[in-house]
Amino acid sequence: MYxxxxxxxxxxxxxxxxxxxxxxxxxxxxxxxFDDYAPYMDDETTKLVDGDIYSKHKHLCLHLLKCSTCDYxxxxxxxxxxxx
Ligand SMILES: [Zn+2]
Ligand SMILES: [Zn+2]
Numbered sequence: 518m519y520x521x522x523x524x525x526x527x528x529x530x531x532x533x534x535x536x537x538x539x540x541x542x543x544x545x546x547x548x549x550x551f552d553d554y555a556p557y558m559d560d561e562t563t564k565l566v567d568g569d570i571y572s573k574h575k576h577l578c579l580h581l582l583k584c585s586t587c588d589y590x591x592x593x594x595x596x597x598x599x600x601x
Contacts, residue, residue, distance in 0.1 A: 519597040521546075521578035530593055534584035541582040547592060548579070 522528035524546060532541045576597040583590055 539586040
């Protein structure tokens with residue numbers, strides 16, 4: 518199955534703020550910001566709820582990054598890896 522290494526804590530997104538160039542913090546999957554129950558669903562279901570057919574097809578996991586300095590938000594698409 519496809520898993521997001523960032524969601525599973527195996528990888529960390531390293532991205533600098535496009536405004537102030539300070540380190541950005543991963544706030545988790547974008548869908549988790551809107552639905553507290555989302556983490557308990559399996560990945561395929563979450564993507565359907567998400568309504569983002571493109572991300573489901575490409576196996577991308579959308580993460581929300583926040584700059585701790587200027588509060589700028591950024592979405593980052595993480596490519597999911599196939600693990601058997
Ligand atoms: Zn993820
Ligand atoms: Zn910033």
